[in-house]
Amino acid sequence: MAVKCSCQPCDFIAASSGWSSMANGVKNEYKTLTQESSIRMLDWNIPSSQSSCQAQGYNVTCNFALYTNATDLTTAQKLSPNTSITGPGLVKAFIITSVVAIGAAFVLLIDKACIYWNQYRDTDNAIRETRYYRRIAHTVEQLLHTLSDQQLTTGFALIFALSEQACTISAYHYDLVCAMLLMSFITHLNTLVSIPTFIHKGKLLALYRCAALIAQIVLISIIFSARNRAAFPARPSSLAIMPACCLMNMNASDWLGLADAGEFVSHLNSTGNNTSGTEIFSQAGQSSAFGQYIALIVFTGFTAVIAGVNWLEAREVDLHRWLRWVKLFVAAAVSVATLALTVWAYQTYNSLRAGMEVEEWYQLSKETTAWTFAEIVPLALLASTSITLVKALTQTLEGVDGPRYEGLVQVGVKRMAVEVREEN
Template identity: 30%
Template sequence: MVLLFLEGAQYHKGGVREAQIRYKNEEHDTKHPGTWRNVLESLLISFSDQSIVTGQALLYVTYYWASCSISAYHYNLVCDLVLVSIVVHLCSITAVEQYLQNWWLGALRLALILLSFVFVGLVFVQRNTPEFPLSPPVIEDKNDTLLVRPAVCFMAENLTALYDDTVSAVKGGAKGIRKGLQSYIVLVVFFAAATVLSMAQAILGRDKFQRRMFQLRFALFWLRVAVAMAATVVSIMSIGNFSNLQTWMSVSGWFGEDDDDETTINEMPCTSDERNKRKSEEMMPKL
């Protein structure tokens, strides 16, 4: 996001002549990979490539394997994590001018990122029901929630008698319907714009189109600013939601003695095992 603002500010002030001088300086920087800009761009692309692998692995496990067993709480954590992941992709496409300089590698990255967007959309659509609990309960009712129930119970209105019997007693989770889906839609729109931007930069970056390239950079300054602002807002919201859910879970009593250990994989446990069933029966309100 810092690169987005620096890139826009660099080409916003001055005229075409000054931009031409900066363009020659950039060519010099490209030939010397030790410059700060090349280091930052390489770092951003590496983060994006890692997010492609880790994000798709998490999405695949959640959508095809664990969606019937993980709790609504963990499903919400996954949604927040993948939002941050695609923010990294969006920033890399928009900030790195030479993203499509290597056509086959750039096309492969865009195809994998597009696949990630499709998986994220499927995960969010499954959660887009009025019954799906999204928020932790209020402090005085910290154990009174449906977040610990299997997420599949609330998907596509696939409700059980559990929801019908307990919804009137549960204080948290129903508000904020479709929270996160709006952020995903905003990122999809900016992803499409960023892809067009990268393709235009790759095509107009040729020698015979250099003057148009300078003009294009001025016109796209505000697009970079908008992308940076959207990425910042979505990141803050996603990290905030993730932190709130984790903070609630750590004091709710739903974790067992060995669930909150650094050596355990406590972010993706299944709620269908016998221990969690017994704990659920003990802590849910008696009706």
């Protein structure tokens, strides 16, 4: 039995056209939303204020009356956990990386001292006596390189996650992120100070690493500078429950985060009364937040000088003997200081958590011991450094020498030849 279809060809065409138009509309809308999302992700949102966040569509309330010395808050008014950016697993990865980097830096400083000492000894005997030791130093150097690269990746992820949450993150969690970024910065300091070939060996790779490091240090400076305001709580306080955007220093991005350091120097040289521009230094200047900011700027300067001298050495510039030892002592002082900074950052992190995560201010019932994906990834990245470590150890056992002495021994041999020629 045949079935007669009453549909006309034009009906199919119209229906097809309708579905096609609808599909194109959905596609265009999805494309627009995707583009807007991508653009918003690429935006840098620090510093942010209540008005700038509201302009982006965030409902930000800055209730200073409620959170000043608050003692009786409802559950909804208390602070919620933010494990995606400040979870225990994340901070453990930063702490372990910083401690291992400091240990590796001290080993490489001893190695550098041996290099300088052996320049004035018989070159063949010096190399023969330290052949196996030099291979170990090469292994440590490769490990420190890998830790620095891993911290670049994790550090940028944390920085941009913080930027995305600039309008919603609490001042308390903002402080925790700053403590972790300080630990990340310490790893980079030790790498630049302890690895003499960092900025010249493999020019393209060195350029890439240096550009990434400079970009990260600039962003960290802006993040730290955003706390340089008397109202921003750097210690446990009910005000730290409030959104960080209610309390930020809106001049944080001036001079790429260096404006506060310049004003601080001017303030130290000034004998006049405090003005509104230097108000942060009379109050917030005594807080741990501003101290961390100044430490960041000062040690960046010292590290840049040391890296510059390393670059001159790598170009076989015959530096005076005393200048090399001065550089070595400064590098050792920076490494000791980074150890102190690590302890300071860790104590700051612990004291903040102990003081803030209390029943009075914190939703303890929402705290979970289960680790999130965001906490596991940094630890997995840290574990991946074992691949480089095993590879370097294998080279050591197989007798592959690391490039520890080549350049400096050449300089030493040239100097000895000149001295012998002068004596003759």
